Amino acid sequence: MKTFFLRTLKGRMILYYCTIFIIFIALLGGVTYQIFMNVMTNQILHYTEKIIEEKRGSIDTYFHQVVNLVQISAGSQVLRDAIKQQDNQDSISKLFYQRQVSDYFTNILRFNSNISDFLIINEKGYIYAQSGATVNSAYNFFDQPWFQKITSDYFYVYFLGVHAKDYYILDNNNEGNVVSAIAPIYDINSVSSDRKVYLLCNLNVKGIESISNETQLEKTGYITILDQNNNPIYKKTGAQFSLDSELERTNYFNQESGYFTVGNGLKKYLIVYKTLKTTNWKVVAYIPYSEMYAHTDAIRYMVPISILVVIAIVVLASIIIAAQINKPLMRLTSKMYLIEGGHTDIQLFDDSTEEIEKLTRRIDSMIDKIKTLTEENFSYILQNKESELKILLSQINPHFLNNTLQSIKAMAVIGKTSEISRMVTLIGNMLRYAINSFQDVVTIQDEIEHITNYLKIQNYRYPEKFKFDIVISDELRRSTTPKLILQPVVENAILHAFQQLQEGRIELTFQAFKQGIEITIFDNGRGMTSEELEKVSKLSKFDPDEAYNGGVGLRNVHQRIRNKYGYPYGITLSSEINVGTTVTILIPRLGDA
Numbered sequence: 001m002k003t004f005f006l007r008t009l010k011g012r013m014i015l016y017y018c019t020i021f022i023i024f025i026a027l028l029g030g031v032t033y034q035i036f037m038n039v040m041t042n043q044i045l046h047y048t049e050k051i052i053e054e055k056r057g058s059i060d061t062y063f064h065q066v067v068n069l070v071q072i073s074a075g076s077q078v079l080r081d082a083i084k085q086q087d088n089q090d091s092i093s094k095l096f097y098q099r100q101v102s103d104y105f106t107n108i109l110r111f112n113s114n115i116s117d118f119l120i121i122n123e124k125g126y127i128y129a130q131s132g133a134t135v136n137s138a139y140n141f142f143d144q145p146w147f148q149k150i151t152s153d154y155f156y157v158y159f160l161g162v163h164a165k166d167y168y169i170l171d172n173n174n175e176g177n178v179v180s181a182i183a184p185i186y187d188i189n190s191v192s193s194d195r196k197v198y199l200l201c202n203l204n205v206k207g208i209e210s211i212s213n214e215t216q217l218e219k220t221g222y223i224t225i226l227d228q229n230n231n232p233i234y235k236k237t238g239a240q241f242s243l244d245s246e247l248e249r250t251n252y253f254n255q256e257s258g259y260f261t262v263g264n265g266l267k268k269y270l271i272v273y274k275t276l277k278t279t280n281w282k283v284v285a286y287i288p289y290s291e292m293y294a295h296t297d298a299i300r301y302m303v304p305i306s307i308l309v310v311i312a313i314v315v316l317a318s319i320i321i322a323a324q325i326n327k328p329l330m331r332l333t334s335k336m337y338l339i340e341g342g343h344t345d346i347q348l349f350d351d352s353t354e355e356i357e358k359l360t361r362r363i364d365s366m367i368d369k370i371k372t373l374t375e376e377n378f379s380y381i382l383q384n385k386e387s388e389l390k391i392l393l394s395q396i397n398p399h400f401l402n403n404t405l406q407s408i409k410a411m412a413v414i415g416k417t418s419e420i421s422r423m424v425t426l427i428g429n430m431l432r433y434a435i436n437s438f439q440d441v442v443t444i445q446d447e448i449e450h451i452t453n454y455l456k457i458q459n460y461r462y463p464e465k466f467k468f469d470i471v472i473s474d475e476l477r478r479s480t481t482p483k484l485i486l487q488p489v490v491e492n493a494i495l496h497a498f499q500q501l502q503e504g505r506i507e508l509t510f511q512a513f514k515q516g517i518e519i520t521i522f523d524n525g526r527g528m529t530s531e532e533l534e535k536v537s538k539l540s541k542f543d544p545d546e547a548y549n550g551g552v553g554l555r556n557v558h559q560r561i562r563n564k565y566g567y568p569y570g571i572t573l574s575s576e577i578n579v580g581t582t583v584t585i586l587i588p589r590l591g592d593a
Helices: 002-007 009-074 078-082 091-112 204-210 243-249 289-293 297-339 353-397 399-416 419-436 443-462 487-497 531-536 550-565
Strands: 115-121 127-130 159-164 179-187 197-203 222-226 257-262 270-275 283-288 441-444 466-471 479-480 502-511 517-525 570-576 580-587
Touching: 009 091, 009 115, 009 179, 009 197, 009 204, 009 222, 009 243, 009 270, 009 283, 078 091, 078 115, 078 127, 078 179, 115 479, 179 204, 179 353, 197 204, 222 297, 243 487, 270 289, 297 353, 399 419, 399 443, 399 517, 419 443, 441 443, 443 466, 443 479, 443 487, 443 502, 443 517, 479 550, 487 502, 487 517, 487 550, 487 580, 531 570, 550 570, 550 580
Parallel strands: 466 502
Antiparallel strands: 115 127, 115 197, 159 179, 179 197, 222 283, 257 270, 270 283, 441 479, 502 517, 517 580, 570 580
């Protein structure tokens, strides 16, 4: 069924139209959807970058306030006086100054909720004073991997990334990790590079987180801040994706700002980041692609539905159009079936379209010509069959039969019974071969046996009149040839070439060439003049009503070969007076019979 459908013009038109339009519509829909998605992604990216820029400004302001506060505190006279007393052995004075430091820190923390606590670390790395709970006196800050000494002699604030707050002896409110701002405390009047004391300011991470996430990014998207080691200073509760594992494998944040994509499938995320001016940390926005694509759900459903609807319309339209185009052809086919059944008087003319009109007009003209040619050909075949019958019957020349019988009678009179027996056998073989109408093509061996029988009979009739020789390979004997093509040629030689000769010679040579098999019949008779040769060589001008003679025999052989095999097969002649005549017969070399 499928093969039949594809073999019909209607089926192919439907298939081709549908295939072309479906591919075009699919490509158009896919390209449109991809362009829309790119535009939407760029808009979301642009919107996210604007949010990140705003957040960077807010967070930079926050950290700038911390910097100012730490700078003021690091230069406070209270802290400088207390540090001068850290080597004082007077415990009362030392306690007094520590109390002043504690009160100073308390006053700052009372009006600034962004700071968790303060610590002063001496030049050996141990705690000197703090605003919060008691610190383990044996805890050395300089030995911690997260602590970084400031090597510059000039005063500035440096921010430390996320680290554990594990130096308190007991502090239920300060569990977990913190970020810190650190600055050296200098006595402006007495700066010594070999003795540096540090002010450590721990920041309230929740305050930073609240500033960062004031703006919602989709449903589960959020903003975080990465420290100098690309570690997040806080993590979004319930977030489906952690940046830590990605950052451990790839250094994504190697530019001042940028964006990239991580993950795949349902866990694919857009990451947009910018660098803070105050801390050189990164503000990072994390947005799931699944939530970005949620905005295009309607489009994603509309595009395939629209494509399917258009495809259905295209298929229906293709069927209707193909049916309309195919209708005249179906009418033409129906009429052709009637003509095939013998109704040749039917007219195919159809003017539904210009192409069909031209086609049917020419087919009608062709049918009329075929009818005329058929009638003419039928008449020609009847005439040709009649003429062939006459000529084939004339191959056994009545004069030849009469003369042969007279020869047999003469032999009977003188008692040559053995010769009579051989001649009767020979004439019987010739008659049986000639009148066998069921075999039009025979082997060359059969044709040679027939011509040999004929030549033997002629030798009985004309003793010592001529000799004959046949040259052929065993391979060619098995090839095929039309029946009775040699006898007319040989008979012409005997009747016309040797009339005035005491003794003649006939040579039959069979040779294989590229075009076929060439049979050469040569006689050393009197030959022909150029006028005689030209007359005899007009082999194509065949007149079936002409009385039998040698020329008619040659023409018959030539026309039979030419009609059966076409050009260039047939007979050619060459002759020279007093030298002889050569008749060449060319037939195709066919398979073994």
